């Protein structure tokens with residue numbers, strides 16, 4: 752799949768088959784995140800790979816929109832580490848770029864994924880801190896559910912002329 756096709760046809764997937772995600776695919780997903788752009792190439796992130804059933808099942812207790820994790824074989828938590836920043840304040844954008852790379856890589860590998868918002872919801876951040884033992888200086892940013900898709904999804908036309916401005920507003 753070429754990159755334009757991947758971008759056009761990626762959708763959030765919330766139903767997964769029981770199949771595990773192979774270790775080689777997990778490695779490719781992680782690599783896709785590591786090559787994301789970041790301000791000053793500072794890479795202020797950590798990634799937590801979650802494939803323990805009990806851990807995945809515990810998340811919906813403190814995240815109100817994460818029930819799909821009960822049927823997901825894998826999730827990756829993208830965390831920001833502001834202490835690694837040389838260009839202060841960009842870590843949120845850096846982590847967003849890594850998260851989108853993850854979604855597109857999953858789609859390109861024939862997997863499905865869904866971005867679950869964590870930052871800036873204090874109960875979700877604290878829930879993940881407690882569950883995973885994340886240190887105080889690291890911020891849980893986004894959790895991505897991943898697995899073999901078990902629902903149809905495809906391109907949706909969202910073009911909106913009203914949101915396009917040329918040369919000036």
Ligand SMILES: Cc1cc2nc3c(=O)[nH]c(=O)nc-3n(C[C@H](O)[C@H](O)[C@H](O)COP(=O)(O)O)c2cc1C
Pocket residue numbers: 761762763764765816817865866867868869
């Ligand atoms: C910051 C952010 C937070 C999101 N949080 C959730 C979430 O908690 N649960 C969920 O099911 N989907 C979540 N989504 C997925 C959106 O609902 C989804 O991207 C949107 O409906 C557009 O659909 P699409 O991804 O299929 O294009 C989130 C997406 C983003 C970017």
